Amino acid sequence: MTSTSSDALIFFGATGDLAYKKIFPALQAMVRRGHLNVPIIGVAYSKWDLEQFKARAKDSLEKHGGLDPEAWEKLDGLLHYIDGDYDNPETFSKLRNSLGNAQQPLYYMAIPPSLFAVVAEGLAEAGCTKNARVVIEKPFGRDLASAQELNRVLHRFFPEESIFRIDHYLGKEPVQNLIYFRFANPFVEMGWSNQYLESVQITMAESFGVLGRGKLYEELGAIRDVVQNHMLHVVACLAMDWPEGHEGECMREARGKLLKEVRVLEPSQVVRGQFRGYRHEPGVAPDSQVETFAAVQFFIDNERWAGVPFCVRVGKCLPCTVTEIIVRVKPSLHPMLEESSPLANYYRFRLSPDVLIALGARIKKPGEKMEGERIELIAHHQPPGEMDPYERLLGDASRGDASLFARQDSVEVSWQIVDAILDNVTPLVEYEPNTWGPPAMTQAFVPKGGWHNPQPHE
Numbered sequence: 385m386t387s388t389s390s391d392a393l394i395f396f397g398a399t400g401d402l403a404y405k406k407i408f409p410a411l412q413a414m415v416r417r418g419h420l421n422v423p424i425i426g427v428a429y430s431k432w433d434l435e436q437f438k439a440r441a442k443d444s445l446e447k448h449g450g451l452d453p454e455a456w457e458k459l460d461g462l463l464h465y466i467d468g469d470y471d472n473p474e475t476f477s478k479l480r481n482s483l484g485n486a487q488q489p490l491y492y493m494a495i496p497p498s499l500f501a502v503v504a505e506g507l508a509e510a511g512c513t514k515n516a517r518v519v520i521e522k523p524f525g526r527d528l529a530s531a532q533e534l535n536r537v538l539h540r541f542f543p544e545e546s547i548f549r550i551d552h553y554l555g556k557e558p559v560q561n562l563i564y565f566r567f568a569n570p571f572v573e574m575g576w577s578n579q580y581l582e583s584v585q586i587t588m589a590e591s592f593g594v595l596g597r598g599k600l601y602e603e604l605g606a607i608r609d610v611v612q613n614h615m616l617h618v619v620a621c622l623a624m625d626w627p628e629g630h631e632g633e634c635m636r637e638a639r640g641k642l643l644k645e646v647r648v649l650e651p652s653q654v655v656r657g658q659f660r661g662y663r664h665e666p667g668v669a670p671d672s673q674v675e676t677f678a679a680v681q682f683f684i685d686n687e688r689w690a691g692v693p694f695c696v697r698v699g700k701c702l703p704c705t706v707t708e709i710i711v712r713v714k715p716s717l718h719p720m721l722e723e724s725s726p727l728a729n730y731y732r733f734r735l736s737p738d739v740l741i742a743l744g745a746r747i748k749k750p751g752e753k754m755e756g757e758r759i760e761l762i763a764h765h766q767p768p769g770e771m772d773p774y775e776r777l778l779g780d781a782s783r784g785d786a787s788l789f790a791r792q793d794s795v796e797v798s799w800q801i802v803d804a805i806l807d808n809v810t811p812l813v814e815y816e817p818n819t820w821g822p823p824a825m826t827q828a829f830v831p832k833g834g835w836h837n838p839q840p841h842e
């Protein structure tokens with residue numbers, strides 16, 4: 385396979401929620417930057433025509449980030465639409481015809497995982513897979529066994545280098561910056577190990593519930609939705625070793641190697657919660673045992689990280705929508721420094737909604753005593769969104785650059801890490817909306833110095 389740019393972009397699930405919220409805005413942004421000028425074919429089974437499809441695209445842009453008239457005019461000219469059932473071979477022969485002379489199409493599966501195999505088979509039978517690339521949305525499987533099975537199915541039609549498994553967290557600018565900040569600054573990397581660091585905590589808080597996605601969320605729960613993928617990738621970016629080489633594949637190798645060193649979780653290492661009111665959401669079972677909150681503690685079994693807990697908590701209906709990391713440095717107190725309680729140094733990385741890198745440091749309080757106080761040095765602060773992750777990742781996939789996509793082994797090992805805590809194997813505790821999760825959280829996996837509750841506004 386050559387590494388040229390894809391010459392057609394086809395997305396399945398074109399009338400769905402993901403397309404509406406993320407894909408159309410990403411396509412407009414790509415057109416605006418001059419990065420997209422190939423036919424874009426939406427495929428769905430909604431009994432729509434091209435005009436309805438274009439109206440949906442326009443509406444999506446108006447609601448998500450704004451319509452840019454110049455870019456829209458170009459995008460409008462690139463859009464095509466095929467309406468058809470994925471079980472029906474006719475859908476794929478229509479697609480074959482629409483592809484015309486395209487040599488290297490990029491297929492984006494913005495569809496439920498249960499349909500991945502059906503669509504892949506349909507494409508193969510219609511002779512549409514030759515030289516093609518395929519982008520698969522998360523969740524990639526629902527446990528280790530199903531992820532392995534899905535990989536087997538996809539490999540029947542696509543070689544590994546043509547499969548792009550999306551985890552949009554990897555495409556986020558601040559997640560990229562975690563890696564850059566670590567490796568570009570020797571003063572950080574020199575102290576980046578268990579010799580100097582005490583704990584890492586990651587909070588992914590969302591103030592909203594399941595936003596009408598109750599039926600889908602019932603199939604997931606917080607561990608499948610964001611821990612197995614987004615959170616483990618953040619852990620990998622924080623803890624991986626320096627990639628050996630410049631190629632994108634080296635980056636994937638470094639992340640994958642780290643994930644293989646994360647200790648498999650046991651049921652005693654999770655607290656699961658469900659916000660009060662979840663069971664009344666449309667599509668949710670009245671006795672649902674699905675968690676909307678999870679806290680887990682990862683350990684990494686290698687020399688660099690032995691003994692450093694990576695505490696992660698994620699949840700819906702928490703007091704604010706913020707994702708933040710605190711990396712705490714071990715306190716070192718000289719006897720001359722009069723401190724009743726040591727004030728540890730820390731790094732604070734805020735991944736969203738705004739982007740921030742801050743360092744917690746100590747300075748001397750004015751006065752006679754050698755007594756300190758903590759200050760925070762804001763090293764970097766920028767408003768949200770230079771480039772949306774979907775724009776970045778779609779562009780990368782269409783150029784055949786897989787560095788920000790999950791490789792088969794990483795996906796499987798991530799499932800292996802959480803496999804024993806999936807479903808209803810641990811108690812589920814109710815929590816009040818607008819709190820920081822179940823009361824049990826006050827005792828469980830508290831990183832030294834306590835959980836830091838992020839503030840909504842900086």
Ligand code: BG6
Pocket residue numbers: 552590609610707736
């Ligand atoms: C998605 C999850 O992958 O990530 C959602 O399915 C979650 O439940 C979302 O809300 C969060 O992404 P972001 O980019 O808004 O932090």
